[in-house]
Amino acid sequence: MSKAIDDVLAKALRLDPQARAELASELLASLEGPSSPPIGSLRGAASLRRESIPLSRRSVPLLKKARYVDGYRIELSYDDGTEGIVDLEDQLWGEAFEPLKKVAFFKSFRVDRGFSTLVWPNDTDMAPELLYERASTSRAPRARQRKTRNGSTRR
Secondary structure, eight states: OHHHHHHHHHHHHHSOHHHHHHHHHHHHHHHHOTTSOOSSOGGGOGGGOGGGSOGGGOSSOOEEEEEEEETTEEEEEETTSOEEEEEOGGGOOSGGGGGGGSHHHHTTOEEETTTTEEEOTTSOBOOHHHHHHHHHHSOOOOOOOEEOTTSOEEO
């Protein structure tokens, strides 16, 4: 087996970049097998989008909405009715999260519904399980109260 691998590597090193890419693609296809999802960018693989997975098989419900509150706090709403405000300040460590320490950049998140998470312009994202756990254990946001014409309040 080692000789075969050495031969393939030697051949690959002699190939031009286009031929090398084709060889790599063939090798990956042979490793996938008939039932495996395609190897590649998960964000682009429609077959792996979370919307297509039944709720009972998902680890986290779908993130429907996110709204910036203040500081490093974001209000999250999920398709199972869970709502909560998460404070992510303690998660902003390491090189990837360094830009998020600037509140102006932190506020520039978007919801990636396919992966049920928040993503920032530098492609940094948060673990969906962390967001959902924090939203479920946080104090739910209060419903807005409206005054009726007779002066009483209702939700």
